Amino acid sequence: MTSREEELLPNPTNDLYFQMLEVALDEARLGHAEGGIPVGAALFTQDGTLISRGHNRRVQEGDPSIHGETDAFRRAGRQSTYRDLVMVTTLAPCWYCSGLVRQFRIGTLVVGESRNFRGGVEWLREHGVRVIDLDSQECVDLMAGYIGAHPEIWNEDIGESPK
Numbered sequence: 001m002t003s004r005e006e007e008l009l010p011n012p013t014n015d016l017y018f019q020m021l022e023v024a025l026d027e028a029r030l031g032h033a034e035g036g037i038p039v040g041a042a043l044f045t046q047d048g049t050l051i052s053r054g055h056n057r058r059v060q061e062g063d064p065s066i067h068g069e070t071d072a073f074r075r076a077g078r079q080s081t082y083r084d085l086v087m088v089t090t091l092a093p094c095w096y097c098s099g100l101v102r103q104f105r106i107g108t109l110v111v112g113e114s115r116n117f118r119g120g121v122e123w124l125r126e127h128g129v130r131v132i133d134l135d136s137q138e139c140v141d142l143m144a145g146y147i148g149a150h151p152e153i154w155n156e157d158i159g160e161s162p163k
């Protein structure tokens with residue numbers, strides 16, 4: 001059994017992770033409605049208590065440092081430890097956000113999908129972060145639609161602009 005199959009087995013924990021993903025998806029849709037990049041994220045305790053939520057606001061605020069993950073992270077305020085927290089994001093995290101996960105030792109990362117962008121998923125796993133990929137079709141479609149319509153903004157967001 002591959003680790004990917006293991007992750008996708010139906011179990012009560014995955015149900016909880018899908019519920020958490022709904023919050024991140026709401027944020028992604030909100031960002032999209034604002035004219036921004038549709039990536040949303042949230043921080044939860046292991047039992048599913050919401051700590052904070054946020055979304056990418058590069059376009060809205062003209063601020064390249066506001067990714068979904070960093071927005072949720074900042075809105076959580078100071079936390080004494082992140083080991084027992086769950087970061088949920090609609091799309092696999094870029095290097096910047098993967099660095100955030102490692103820097104603050106966030107123990108569990110739930111990604112809505114990693115098909116449009118693989119980001120730092122393998123790197124995080126190699127360094128002991130528990131990464132659960134829910135492979136949500138809704139997340140895949142939302143991001144694929146955006147990348148198709150606005151490739152230049154997406155490339156800018158992940159540092160791959162040609163200029």
Ligand SMILES: [Zn+2]
Pocket residue numbers: 067068069093094095096097098
């Ligand atoms: Zn990021």
